Amino acid sequence: MSETSNQPRSTFYNSASTPIGSNLSRQRTLSSSSIDPYEDPVVGLERVTQTQVRRRPRRNDISEAVEGRRDIEEDHALSSKFESLNYEICENQLYRDAESKSGHQLNLRRIQLNRWIACFLIGICTALAGIVIDILVHTSADFKFHYILQTLVDRCDNGEAIAGGGCMWLVQLAWMAYNCSMVFLAACLVIFWSPIAAGSGIPQIKCFLNGIHIPEVVGLKTLVVKVFGVSAAVAGGLCAGKEGPMIHSGGAIGAGISQGKLHKKLDPGFFKEFRNDREKRDFVSAGAAAGVAAAFGSPIGGVLFAIEEGASFWNQALTWRMFFSAMISSFTLNATLTYYFKQGGLLSWNGLANFGVFEDKSYTIWEIPLFLMVGVIGGCTGALFNSLNYRISEFRKKFVSNKWQRLVEALLVAAVSAFTGFVTLFVVDDCVPLGLGMNRTEGLNRLYCKKGEYSAVANLFFANPEESVKSLFHSPIGSFKPTTLLIFAIEYFVLSVWTFGLAVPSGVFIPALLTGAAWGRLFGLGVEWLFPNVAGIDPGKYALMGAAAQLGGVVRMTISLTAIILEATKDMTFGLPIMLVLMIAKWVGDFFSEGLYDLCIELSEVPLLGWNAPKMARNITASKVMRSDLVAMEKRVRVGRVVEILAATSHHAFPLVDRIDESDTSRLPDYGRLEGYILRTQLVALLKKRAFVGEGEEGLMGEMMSEQDFIDVDLREEKVEMGAADEMAMMDLAPYMHSHPHRVPLNASLPFIYRLFRGLGLRYLMVVNEDNRLRGIITRKDVARFKNTKGFALRELFISDHQF
C-alpha cells in the first residue's frame, strides 16, 4: 500500500515542481494556447486523492513530510535553491487577536526600539568588518613591501646594478609567490567552504532584496569567508576591489544581527520578533547601506544604493533606519581608523576608498562636451567589459566547473597579474623625477630608475589600488607618460575582466575606477595637447570623469553612483559633470549590453522581478500565468492528509477552500470558494505542537498556538513524531490561515499581476473565477518567467537548476 501510494506522490511532485512546459524548448516566443496550464493540464498527471491519503504512513515519512522528498529535490533543485521570500504579513486570527492583548502597545514600542538598536548594531558591526579588511590589507601590504621586497631590493642594490635587473628574478619570484599564496588562501576559503562568497556579492544582495532567497547568501560562513577572502584577494594583488564584498558583508551582518543569531547553534534568542522574511529583508537593506557607507564613507550613497539597486519594497521609516545604520557605520569606521592610523584627533570624512581632495575645483562650460565624450567612451568600454566578462563566465561555467580547475585558474590569474606588472615595469621606461607626485622612493619604485627618480609604472602597478587612483586624480601634469597610461589601462582592463568571476571574493568598483582613471587621464593629456594655450586643463579632472564613466558603463547605476563618487571625493563641485558622464555612460552602455550585475543574475538564472512589467504582455492573462495543478485543503482537515500532502509536495503554501470535488479522477480536483491559505511552516509548527484533536472529538482543536510557536521553523531540521492514531485526528486551520489573501480574476493581465507582486512584495497570488472559486495560484517565479527580448517581443523563460 505504501509502495503504491509512493508512486503517484513522486509523480505528483514532479509535475508540481517542474515549471509547466519544461519539456518544451528552454526559451521561446510566447504562443497562445499551449502554455495555458489551466485549460490544458499536464497530460497523465496523477494526483493525491483523498482515498490514497487515507493510509498509515511509515514512521520515517514524517521527516520527509517536513522537508519534501529530498531525493527528488536534488533533481529539481530550483525550488529549494531559489526560494522566494514572503514580504506579506500573514493576517490570521492570532495576528488579529494580538492587538487586543494588554501588552500590545508596549510591545509595538519595544519592537520599534529594537529596530533602532538592531540598526545601530548593524552599523557598528559592518564598520568593524570594514576595519578588519582594511587593517588586514594594510598589514599585508606593509609586510610585502617592507619585509620581503625592501630586503630583497636592498640585497640586489648592494650586489648588482639596479638597471641591469640581474637579480630581479628573485624579487619577482618572491612577489609572485606571496601573491599566489594569498590568492590560494582566498580561493580555498571560497571553493571548499563557501562557494556563494565568490565574486562581488552585489548581485546576490540585489536578488535577496528583490525577494529571492539564495541559500546561505547572508549566512555567518559567507560573512567570514567574504571578509577574510577579500582581504587575501586584495593582498594577493588581484585586480579586485573590496567594496562589493563590503556591501555583501553588510547585508550578511544585517541578516545575522536582526535574527539575533549568526548561526542556528549560536542562538541567544535576541530579536525573535524579527525572525521572518519581511523584517529580515529590511535589515539586509540597512546592512547593505551600511556596507556602502563603510566602503566609501558615503552614507547618502549607501541609502541611495539600497534604494536604487536593492530595496524593492521601500518605505520612509525603513529609509531612516537605513540612513541611521549607514551613518553609524561610516562614523565608527572613520573614528576607529583615525585612531588606528594615528592621523590626529580630527575626524575628517573617510572611508575605505578615499580618493583625496581636488585642489582645482572648477571647470568651464566648454569642457562639458569633452566630459560627455568621456561618458561615451566609458559606456563603450564598460559594455565591452561586460560582454567579455559574460563570455568568460559562460566559458567558465562549461569548462572550469571542477573545484581544482577553479583553484588553478585563480592561481593562474594571480601569477599573470604579478607577472604583467613586472614585464611592464621592464618594458616601459617611465622614470619621473622625485618631487613630481612622489617625494620618496620605496621598494619597487626605485627599480629600473636612476637615483632621484621613481618609476611611474611601479606607482600604478604595485601600489594599493586606491592609492593608484588617488595619484591618477591628483598628480601634477607630467607625472605619467601617455604610453604608460595607455598600456596600464589596457592591461588592467584585461586583467580585471578576467578576475571578475574568479572563485575569490572580489569587487569590480576599484578596478573599474582605476582603469577609467588611467584612460581618463590619457584623454586629459590629449585635451591638453590639442589646446596647449588654454590654461586650467587638469588631466586629474579627466581622470575623475574617466573613472566615473568606466564604472558607470560597467555597473549602470546613476544616482547612487553619483552620490558615492561625490562623497568619496568629499566634494560637490564636480557633481554636475559626474552626473552627466554617468548618465551618458549608462545610455551608451545600455545600447550594447546589460549592466554587469544584471548579466551575473541572468547567468545564474535567478527569477528576478525587474522594475517594470514586461512589455507586450497586456494580453497575457492570469489564466495563462497561473499554475492550476495546485494542492488545496479544507479548513478542517485530517492530520494524515496534511502529512501526506507535505510529504508529497514541495509547495510552501496551500490554499484553503470550502469544498474539494475529486469525483472526476481523470481531471484536476474542482476546488470551491477561496477561504485563505496556510504556509508549510505553519502546518509543520501545528503538527509539531500537536494542535489537533482525535476523530469524533469536538471543540477546541488541541491547544491554541501562540505567535512564538510559528517562529524558527526550520524546514530542514524539524523532526515530528506522529503516531498511528494521530493520522485520523482532525486539525482546524481556520485560526492560523491568512483569511483574505490577495486574489485576481482569471482575466487579470500580466502587467496588473506584476504590479501587485512588485508593489506589495507578494509570494503567492490566488486566481479565482467569477464565483470566487479557486482556479489556480501564481507564484513569484511564475511571474518572473516572462521577459522581454531586446526587440520588445515577449519570451517565456524556463528556469533550470543552476548554481549561483
Next chain:
Amino acid sequence: MSETSNQPRSTFYNSASTPIGSNLSRQRTLSSSSIDPYEDPVVGLERVTQTQVRRRPRRNDISEAVEGRRDIEEDHALSSKFESLNYEICENQLYRDAESKSGHQLNLRRIQLNRWIACFLIGICTALAGIVIDILVHTSADFKFHYILQTLVDRCDNGEAIAGGGCMWLVQLAWMAYNCSMVFLAACLVIFWSPIAAGSGIPQIKCFLNGIHIPEVVGLKTLVVKVFGVSAAVAGGLCAGKEGPMIHSGGAIGAGISQGKLHKKLDPGFFKEFRNDREKRDFVSAGAAAGVAAAFGSPIGGVLFAIEEGASFWNQALTWRMFFSAMISSFTLNATLTYYFKQGGLLSWNGLANFGVFEDKSYTIWEIPLFLMVGVIGGCTGALFNSLNYRISEFRKKFVSNKWQRLVEALLVAAVSAFTGFVTLFVVDDCVPLGLGMNRTEGLNRLYCKKGEYSAVANLFFANPEESVKSLFHSPIGSFKPTTLLIFAIEYFVLSVWTFGLAVPSGVFIPALLTGAAWGRLFGLGVEWLFPNVAGIDPGKYALMGAAAQLGGVVRMTISLTAIILEATKDMTFGLPIMLVLMIAKWVGDFFSEGLYDLCIELSEVPLLGWNAPKMARNITASKVMRSDLVAMEKRVRVGRVVEILAATSHHAFPLVDRIDESDTSRLPDYGRLEGYILRTQLVALLKKRAFVGEGEEGLMGEMMSEQDFIDVDLREEKVEMGAADEMAMMDLAPYMHSHPHRVPLNASLPFIYRLFRGLGLRYLMVVNEDNRLRGIITRKDVARFKNTKGFALRELFISDHQF
C-alpha cells in the same frame, strides 16, 4: 415627474457624498457596530431605481449630468475640492488591443522619448522660474539699497550727525513704504487672484504627490502668482524664503509641461499621451525635484526630497527622470546666473541659496556631543515654532478670514518686520571695525556707526537673508556680539512664526536657517567662552549646525535635508554631524509636535494617506471601511439610465455587475457579481461621442471609440446634447470598463487595504462577498479617515469642507 425624481436624487446625493455617520461627533474613538455602513445602512435612504430613471430628462439636465449637481456640490464641497488622483491604469479592451496595433512598439518608444523631452523642458523651465525670481529679488534689492536708501542716507549724512538719527525717520519711512508696497503687491496677487499660491507650497505638493488633487494647485495662474508673489514678498523684506515656492513652482511647471499646455485655452496639443493622473503625478514629482535643485543647487537633495516627502509611488525609471530634470535645472540656473552676474567663465556649484564654503573643515570627536546638544535645542525651538504657528493659523482661520483682513495683516507684518529692524539697530550698539567680515560699508550699514566701522545688526537685518546666513557661517570670531545674536534670533524667530501662513507666497527654509544660524553662532561663542584654551572652535561651524537643527526641528526631514545642506554648502566634511543633528532634532521635535508641513495638512483637513497603516486597526474589516451605498450598473445599460445616474451622483467611478436586484425597494439594491468598473469621464466621453445604438438594434455599439477620445474630458466644461430618442438607446460598456479591478473580501483588514492603496496608488477598491458579489466600494478617502491618536488609539475622522 422630473420634480419627483429630482427630490430623491438630491437626497441620494446627500447620503452618498456625506461621509457615513457625519451626524455623529466629528471625531471619536472607534466603536464597533454603529459605523458599519454595510450592516447598518443609512436609515431612510432613497435611491434611483430603474423605474425612476426611465423618464425623459430636460435638455439642460445634461450639463448637470456631466458635472454632478453644482448647487449641491457647493454645500458639500469636499468631494470636488479634494478629489483623489487615480494612479491605476484602466485596463480595458482598448488598452489591450493597443498592443496588437502595428505602430505600438514605435509608439512606446516615442512615449519613452517624450518623457525624457518633457523632463528636459521641466528642468529648463524650472530653472527659468528660479532665474526670474532671483533677478527680480536682486534688482529690487539694488533699487532699494542704491537708489532709495543711499540717496537718503547721503542726504542725512550731509545735513545732520549720523549717530543722532535726526532724519533717520525719513530713511525708515522710505524703507517701510517700499517694503509695504512690495508686500501689498504680493498679497493682492494671492488674495484676489490665486489664494492657493499662499504659503510655502510644499504641503500642497506633498498632498498632490500623495494622490490628492487640490484644484488649481498646479495651474498656470498659481505658477505666475507664486513666481512674482514670492519675488515681491522677499523683496518686501518679509521673513520669507523663496525655496518652498520654488519647489511648488517646479511642481506646477512639471504638471503644465507634461500636459502639453499651461491652460485649457492655450493647448497646442503636445504630449497628449501624458494627459492622465498617473503621468501627471510623475511629472509633478520631477518638477519638485527640479525645484529643489534650482533652489539649493542640490540635484541629489531634490531627488531625495521628492522621494522622502513626495513620491508615494516610486520606481527606478521615474527616479532617473527626476534626476535628469534636477540636473538640467541646476545646470541651467547655474550657467545663466553665472553669465548674468558675470562671475567669469568658470561654472562652480551654485543655486539660489548658496551658503559659501567653509575654510576650516575639521571637527574633533569631543565636539560631537556639543553638536548633539545643538540638535536637541533645534528640536525644541522647531517644535515651539510649529505649535506657535499652528495656533496663529487656527486664530487666522477663525478671525482673519476676510480678504481685506488678510491684506491688512500682511501689510502689518511687513511694517512690523521693517520697524523691528530699525528699532534693533537703534537699541543695540554693535559696531564692528571694517575688515572683520566686511570690507566696505553701504547704505544702512553705516548708520549709527563711526567711520571705519559697520553695523553688525544692519548686516543681519537688512541684507539679503542668504547673505546673512553666509556671514553667520563664515565671519571671523568677533564679527557679532552675543547680545546682537540673541536679540536677532528671538526677533527673527517671532517674525517668521508670524509670517509663515500669511497670504503671500513664502517659504520657511531660509528663515529657519537664519534663526538657527544666529543661535547656533551664539552657542558657538558660548563654547568658546567655556573652553578658552582649546584651539579650533569656530562659531561658524556651530552656526551651520544650529541652522540645520532649527530647520530640521521645523520641517522634520532627515535624509533629503542632509543632502540639501551638504550640497548647498558644497562640502561633504560636515556630513556626519549634520546628519546626527538632523536626526536628533527630528526625534526631539517629534516628541512635542508634528512637522510644520504635516500640521498645515492637518489644518486643511486633507485626506492624506500616511506612510504606514494606522495601528490598532487589525480588527477593522473591509465591511466597516467600505461604503455600501454605491451605484452600480450593468454592462449593457440604457443611455437614459446613465444620464440619470451621472446627474444624480457625484461618484467618479461606477462598478459594473452582472445583475442588479432592486425588488426590495426598502433596502439598497442587491448587486450581482463584480465585472469591472467604469469612470465618470469615460461615460461622459461615450455620451459625447454617441457610442450607443437605438433600442432593439444589435451588433456594434455605435462607433468604436479610440484611446484619444477619452483624453481631455473636463467634467466642468463638457456639454453633451442628448435627444429624446437617445434616452432609450443602449450602451455597451464592456469594451471600455476596467475588467479586473482590485477587490478584497469583506473580512480584509484595514492595514491590508491600506497597503493596497499605498502600494498601488489606488483610488477605488471593490469589496466582494464570498461569491464575488459586489458589496461595497472603498475609496481613498474612506481609508484616510482612520488615524491614530498620540496614544495609539484609533480614531475616525470626518473630513469637513475647508479651504486649503
